[in-house]
Amino acid sequence: MSELVEIVDSLENKISKLLHKVELLNQAKGRLEEELIQIKQDHEATKKSVQEWEEKYETLKLANSMLGSETNKTEAKLKINTLIRELDHCISQLAE
DSSP, rough: OOOHHHHHHHHHHHHHHHHHHHHHHHHHHHHHHHHHHHHHHHHHHHHHHHHHHHHHHHHHHHHHHTTTTTTGHHHHHHHHHHHHHHHHHHHHHHHH
């Protein structure tokens, strides 16, 4: 009978240890999920910043070409033509 008590005690001890490990793993999982959320937010902020800088760069490039830079005159003309076409399209949709 004492062997049975020892076996039950041993099983209870092992189950207790396993439950403790499960709790530790759940805590670690929670921390990792929070870290993942933070990293995703940082990534989105970085992407937004990169996009803003790209837009600023394109604007600056266009401004330089309009100031008479020979290297970008063609590009400026193409951009202006594109803007005019977009405006014409908007006007035609408003007229409908």
